[in-house]
Amino acid sequence: MPGLPQTVTDALAALLGRRFSQAPSDLDIHGRNETHFAPAPPDAVAYPRTTEEVAAILRICAPAGVPVTAWGAGTSLEGHALAIRGGVCVDFSQMDKVLEIFPQDMLVRIQPGLTREALNTELRTTGLMFPVDPGANASLGGMAATRASGTTAVRYGTMRDNVLGLEVVLADGRVIRTGTMARKSSAGYDLTGLFVGAEGTLGLITELTLRLHGQPEAISAAVCAFPAMGPAVEAVIATIQSGIPMARIEFVDTATVAAFNAEARAAMPQRPHLLVEFHGSEAGVAEQAARFGEIARDFGAGAFQWAARPEDRSRLWKMRHEAYWSILRLRPGATAWVTDVCVPISRLAEAVEETAAEIAASPIPGPILGHVGDGNFHAVLLVAPEDGAEVAAAKRLAANMAERALRLGGTVTGEHGIGMGKLDYMEREHGAGWDVMGQIKRALDPANLLNPGKMVRPDGA
Template sequence: MQIDNAMAELGPIFAGRVSRAPAILAQHGQSETLAASGRPDAVVYPQTTEEVVRIAQICARNGVPMVGWGAGTSLEGHALAVRGGVTVDFTQMDAVLAVYPEDMLCVVQPGITRERLNEELRATGLFFPVDPGANATLGGMAMTRASGTTAVRYGTMRDNVLGLEVVLADGRVIRTGTSAPKTSAGYDLTALMVGSEGTLGLVTEVTLRLQGQPEAVSAAVCAFPTLSDAVDCVIATIQSGIPMARIEFLDTASVAACAAWAGMDLPAAPHLLVEFHGSPSGVQEQAERYGELAGEFGSSGFQWARAAEDRARLWRMRHQAFQAILASRPGATAMVTDVCVPISRLAEAVAETHEDIARGSIPGPILGHVGDGNFHSVLLIDPANPAEQAEAKALANRMAERALRLGGTITGEHGVGSGKIGLMEAEHGLAWDVMRQIKQALDPANLMNPGKMLRP
């Protein structure tokens, strides 16, 4: 790797937008959770696709790795430069390039965040629905195939990305997908790139599917006697066909932490947070049907939130769950892991995970987007205690193995990064080698986010 030679070429092109300052490198060398460390040798801030092409060409010529960076909110070390090189920070490529209301789609640069996109779409009557909780960038969300609280109704990034512009490792620019609602022309390169975690190229444009803003919205939170009652209610709700926009689960420990953090009065019991979108009459009917169903599972303490500010407060509590849970054990850090299982096996998976954590010595509150079988555990550990770190890793591995045994996946939305490489063969078998062959074809020098997702 010839980083000094690369910097000599990059410096004149990106005057004032390339840095080797220790504070900048440190900012781009840390993760929100316990993940492998890795600082870049330099950080570059492009503003156009053409500048990304120059970065790729210079880095390829000098054998320097490239790692894309958005908001830095990923949880499995995806954006950490574990082999050094150049971090390509897309925060200055944050424009909405076009909005096509009649086609219900838009084209954006990768550095725009989902919250700012929805602010700019407000006057159009449209919105972008994927909500991973964090105010992530759309490029990062595409590269990690992000999901979130609304996936049960609107799908994940896989369902909402129609096309991409991608700079490959040698500087070539390709476009995948079209603005048409569907296509049967050739390999689906958009689907290949979405979720590739920057290992195949750097995304410079994203074409997104939009949704109409619902006429009416209603949200509620309610408690259940036991964890099993809450999860069984989720399964019954989905199987009954009630069109939920969101249905979120928090176990007792998560509720206690979130309520204390947000200053809300919630009983110490498992809770579901739900939301309905549609016409006023439709939302009322859905809410009534859900209320009746939840009552069959012993729900209590219903708190309805129909005003926008009340709903915002309720979902702010859920979105800040990680910070709230982290604060419940001062001085702790966290290993945050997720799995996803078929909805019919959800109760079994959550119950076994809860029992497994309870047998250990570290806290591990459980919460998640259970409407599509996806749940998380925030394993709180003393960063100076190697035994606790080992216990957390063992718990996370058992969660993944359990999900596979039940027909699920090792991660429903967090992705692989460097944190779950060791579990990929168990899920994919020989298909994991096929992924490596695709990588070899597009990036033979292994310069695009090396050390992530694929077999070493």
């Protein structure tokens, strides 16, 4: 729609004052994304501080048919937060409070703009932690909306497993609560599960109740090199099947190792590596590490570099978390097409090796890395944005990765989500289930105002 109706502009300005902005700099910031999607600035940005203000924003926008898109930290990779039909961007950065900690229940109630790092800073003195770690310092509301996971999912699960309840504002301004503080329930539909992963298309999350975990007594991390990609992935499969309770088990290929060495002066051998971490008691961690070492050596692993001190572990995982930026700097001026898939663990080696072979035969580089402990891996396809042949190659590689994952019994995205980047694969993965998603969308948002153009069919059906 061509800008906001004046009545909407006036009403939002009266509601929020200076926390309602149409400044070009604000619109520009909220129209950007981390990867290759074209900028899509909203018509205005709203910065609410309470659930009541979020509800009021929707009650103002809905009658006028103004689209509303939520914004957390802007770190999503499939264009989730882009206001591709204009309207109002609701930025939750000023709703960033820890509302209440329940140490005995190992729960916390928070606002959606709080980041995962800020939450864990608040929890340091409690002996508890929130373990879901997608790498980026994402907002927890955004992590719930995209059903995020990350390096620790192999042990602690994803956001789906760690969100007990939500407060959500619907498209018409109604406020609902889902879930309770109880660890389980068989009362009615699982509305919490419905909104976790809905990418802001069904409602705006304004409060979360999260499951916490105890800080482990002992932590140990290590890296080890393998002669080739296949043996490294096979070692992961054998480790998972043996029942070793890994906290993290990450894979990086030779190209990613080159990025680590260039960026962090890591001095890692130019071979595929696994990065692992163990949590537990002193004795338990030692036993887990020894058992993993035996498996890894069976698959040709070289010497382990251990990181037992907190500063060494932090350095290791900082390097892994910043892999995307390190890889980008391998090819200055390139745009990244970042894609992820997830397959059953038994098909992981096949999926990774086929993908690597296809990238090697293409005209573009595409380092591979991933949270392979749960079958999830990523390719960062580096493209000269003005080169049509390279862009076409990236599209082809990404599409083939998705098709390969489906053929092997997996999913087109393990954690990045659908956004607008993977809409084309929804029917292939879900069949008639995609139509059911459209029916749910129409029931809760009949005018298709919440994050339109994402998740369901382009016409909203």
